[in-house]
Amino acid sequence: AQSVTQLGSHVSVSEGALVLLRCNYSSSVPPYLFWYVQYPNQGLQLLLKYTSAATLVKGINGFEAEFKKSETSFHLTKPSAHMRDAAEYFCAVSLSGNTPLVFGKGTRLSVIA
Amino acid sequence: GAVVSQHPSWVICKSGTSVKIECRSLDFQATTMFWYRQFPKQSLMLMATSNEGSKATYEQGVEKDKFLINHASLTLSTLTVTSAHPEDSSFYICSADGLAPDTQYFGPGTRLTVL
Numbered sequence: 700a701q702s703v704t705q706l707g708s709h710v711s712v713s714e715g716a717l718v719l720l721r722c723n724y725s726s727s728v729p730p731y732l733f734w735y736v737q738y739p740n741q742g743l744q745l746l747l748k749y750t751s752a753a754t755l756v757k758g759i760n761g762f763e764a765e766f767k768k769s770e771t772s773f774h775l776t777k778p779s780a781h782m783r784d785a786a787e788y789f790c791a792v793s794l795s796g797n798t799p800l801v802f803g804k805g806t807r808l809s810v811i812a
Numbered sequence: 813g814a815v816v817s818q819h820p821s822w823v824i825c826k827s828g829t830s831v832k833i834e835c836r837s838l839d840f841q842a843t844t845m846f847w848y849r850q851f852p853k854q855s856l857m858l859m860a861t862s863n864e865g866s867k868a869t870y871e872q873g874v875e876k877d878k879f880l881i882n883h884a885s886l887t888l889s890t891l892t893v894t895s896a897h898p899e900d901s902s903f904y905i906c907s908a909d910g911l912a913p914d915t916q917y918f919g920p921g922t923r924l925t926v927l
Contacts, residue, residue, distance in 0.1 A: 731914055742818075742905055743856075743918040750914045789855065797909040799846055800916065802855045 701726045701792045705803035713811050718762075718777040720806050722790030725771065732773040733791040733800065734764055743789065749773060760784070785810045815839055816908050818919035825896055826927055833891045833922045835906030841886035842908035846916065847879075850903040862889045886910075896926045 706721040747758025868881035
């Protein structure tokens with residue numbers, strides 16, 4: 700069975716500061732890993748995905764994540780936070796790209812001016 | 813880019829009535845569609861996997877007679893909540909694959925409120 704743990708249900712950063720959202724996974728097979736962002740009352744938008752290629756994955760809006768097998772982690776980072784980054788972020792794992800996703804509980808990112 | 817739509821985006825109904833939610837892939841054919849449910853301030857939980865022309869596969873604990881899924885074509889899947897009750901109030905989100913490898917595209921969600 701697969702699972703995802705997101706450390707910190709709420710992260711608050713100042714505008715311009717580093718964003719770090721943590722995600723650890725558990726999977727019996729090499730995983731596919733995803734980060735999605737959800738704005739209020741909207742669906743999910745894919746930020747980036749890891750599918751066994753490069754371990755450092757660059758996504759949209761300046762976000763990137765690094766797959767570390769030894770740490771079973773896939774943390775999301777952004778060098779400089781913008782107000783528009785305030786949203787809910789979900790880490791997810793799946794067996795492949797077209798199998799159901801198992802989501803973490805989400806981390807709400809607040810950006811303080 | 814790929815677009816998945818859902819209709820309606822918001823519905824309020826009385827307890828005991830049935831509600832149908834549509835999920836459409838607008839510019840690609842979706843071999844598989846997934847239905848998720850999200851309660852307030854919680855994560856998404858998979859309800860069922862739907863393949864065109866075959867019966868949906870439901871997750872454990874999801875009542876298949878209550879949440880009817882029909883995947884009539886490669887661009888349309890419907891979720892019908894039958895005899896809805898207040899505890900069914902939730903945000904229902906569908907996703908579809910079949911365009912880019914290893915990628916699911918999510919619809920904007922449908923907010924269901926049962927009075």
